[in-house]
């Protein structure tokens with residue numbers, strides 16, 4: 236069996252998890268590794284001079300643990316899935332996508348961490364404008380919740396900084412307009428992933 240790693244990165248509340256979940260639901264033998272499940276405990280996250288917890292930096296994440304999970308999948312996707320109680324899936328009428336294991340890595344800083352970025356076969360980056368991002372962010376409750384002024388005092392400036400750093404080092408990003416409806420975003424990416432799967436199979 237072959238394998239493929241797809242990165243779904245982008246701005247907070249840009250629609251990364253929504254897109255990653257739809258892809259996972261439609262691609263047999265796929266698995267999602269989500270970066271926001273690797274945040275360090277609040278007690279060890281640094282605080283800036285304004286009292287804002289520095290969550291939007293790589294240091295706030297257990298990237299070593301995230302890499303271990305990705306490497307375990309890479310080493311043997313079938314055993315990795317089996318160890319999580321998942322069996323390989325085959326369509327009744329066999330399709331190309333049954334024959335390739337697909338890892339979907341989703342998160343807001345996945346391309347800023349070089350060892351992780353290097354593993355990706357395809358990189359998507361969701362963007363939405365400031366106003367929409369602030370609106371979506373303000374209606375979501377994180378643990379711990381955002382304190383007053385957090386979006387403008389930490390989240391947005393860090394997004395700009397992180398995106399700049401990423402763009403200085405990462406090439407071949409495919410930008411996605413997160414203002415498009417979820418269905419259109421899904422179809423566009425799904426079609427490309429199917430082509431990538433076919434490319435892997437043709438590489439024999």
Ligand SMILES: Nc1ncnc2c1ncn2[C@@H]1O[C@H](COP(=O)(O)OP(=O)(O)O)[C@@H](O)[C@H]1O
Nearest residue numbers: 246247248249250251252253371413415416417
């Ligand atoms: N394409 C879209 N159009 C409108 N709303 C969306 C779209 N994608 C996601 N959302 C909504 O935006 C919010 C954040 O989506 P989510 O996928 O969790 O973003 P992220 O993982 O990038 O933080 C959720 O309320 C979700 O329902």
Ligand SMILES: O=C(O)c1ccc[n+]([C@@H]2O[C@H](COP(=O)([O-])O)[C@@H](O)[C@H]2O)c1
Nearest residue numbers: 246247248271274290291343377378379
């Ligand atoms: O999930 C957590 O433990 C958590 C705790 C505090 C903050 N966050 C926020 O999670 C954001 C990244 O996740 P997301 O899904 O919004 O892209 C980032 O902007 C952080 O500020 C996330």
